[in-house]
């Protein structure tokens with residue numbers, strides 16, 4: 001067919017979780033949406049370990065709960081960590097949080113080829129015009145405003161499509177995002193990942209069989225994600241300086257890392273690396289810890305990896321992408337309906353998104369700080385030391401939204417206070433946790449008692465609660481002074497109603 005004629009309310013670039021979430025939620029509000037995806041689905045992507053907020057929050061809101069259940073993904077109760085000073089692995093189960101209990105305390109490990117296709121097909125069903133094998137080339141603009149997109153179709157023909165909003169959800173290699181601003185890389189998470197897939201790897205016992213296993217060793221850490229009863233995603237995260245060695249001979253590098261990490265070596269003892277099909281290669285990912293200096297400009301908004309990503313250690317990528325998609329869709333819907341001026345609608349999107357990113361950034365920082373190894377260059381370089389405080393502060397300010405005046409997120413001293421003096425205490429609270437105590441959840445209470453974890457959990461809980469109640473009231477409190485709340489259908493923003501006015 002010839003290129004779609006006329007104009008769209010919204011053009012979304014990228015059919016990953018960020019793009020299909022945004023597109024679906026804008027279409028649900030009755031707007032005309034075109035989504036362009038460069039690849040033909042299913043396509044491979046990393047980011048297989050999910051958090052409960054994605055499954056019980058955004059995915060439920062999108063209406064894919066049953067389909068996810070039917071897909072037979074590996075249920076995940078949390079993470080098992082060989083990390084910190086305790087030589088025994090310990091658990092971090094979602095159920096330990098008082099804010100997430102019962103059926104919403106689980107997530108899935110997913111084959112992204114299947115998960116992303118479910119979300120994209122769902123967007124199609126909800127009325128989004130999805131075009132695969134179509135590549136966005138450049139934005140169109142009039143003055144400061146983005147007014148549409150130039151793209152090529154599967155036959156190489158070029159099209160120009162006008163839209164009131166362009167959503168860039170094209171992932172970490174986005175070429176469009178630079179229109180909005182600069183990308184700021186983290187100095188702290190200077191990591192590179194080498195990963196592949198194995199058949200026949202060992203499983204953790206009993207109900208922990210579906211947990212992600214994270215194992216620190218001298219030069220970095222491993223993820224070990226059970227995708228099915230027999231298939232495992234295995235990745236080594238090491239210092240950025242090793243990228244040359246990894247890329248030259250990935251086979252040798254992987255073999256060497258596995259040799260150095262006893263628990264992973266034991267788990268892979270009887271396993272064989274998959275060498276054919278979409279899981280057949282060893283892949284390298286680098287330069288993935290960053291945030292854009294701005295997340296939107298008039299006519300354009302960034303979602304998912306196009307906007308920001310922290311680090312794989314706590315499985316936050318798909319959560320940030322889908323949560324960012326929800327926030328962006330609300331702002332787009334409100335602006336299209338003329339209910340709010342653009343500045344206010346997108347200001348709310350940017351503040352909430354940056355806050356979520358900032359909270360995870362701090363949490364992951366503390367997580368890295370838990371691993372003590374005086375001899376190791378990798379771990380010594382990842383201490384939250386005085387020497388690094390300046391760099392860290394600069395980055396936390398950038399990502400934490402100092403422009404929005406949220407000093408609590410940007411002040412390193414405040415950050416330390418939140419952990420009760422130093423992040424070492426958080427580390428101790430976790431590393432004192434033996435497996436037996438962990439089962440009872442008592443010790444983990446200490447970790448969950450820290451401010452930052454409470455905030456992370458609260459944020460997720462809000463999304464979940466809203467999804468299970470099918471919306472909320474405008475009596476909900478705004479996150480920021482003068483801020484907005486979700487509209488009653490959850491698809492837009494509303495000015496909060498004060499208790500007095502409601503009475």
Ligand code: FAD
Nearest residue numbers: 014016017018038046047049136170171304305312317318
């Ligand atoms: P993507 O999933 O990358 O989707 C972007 C889409 O845009 C792609 O389908 C691409 O083909 C398309 N596209 C690109 N350019 C164009 C164009 N010009 N025109 C049209 N289409 C285009 N997250 C987790 O939640 N859990 C994990 O365990 C986890 N592990 C990770 C491990 C590593 C090493 C890394 C680097 C990341 C990990 N992540 C993890 C993060 C996760 O991969 C991403 O955050 C997530 O995939 C972001 O989703 P997205 O929709 O923004 O982008």
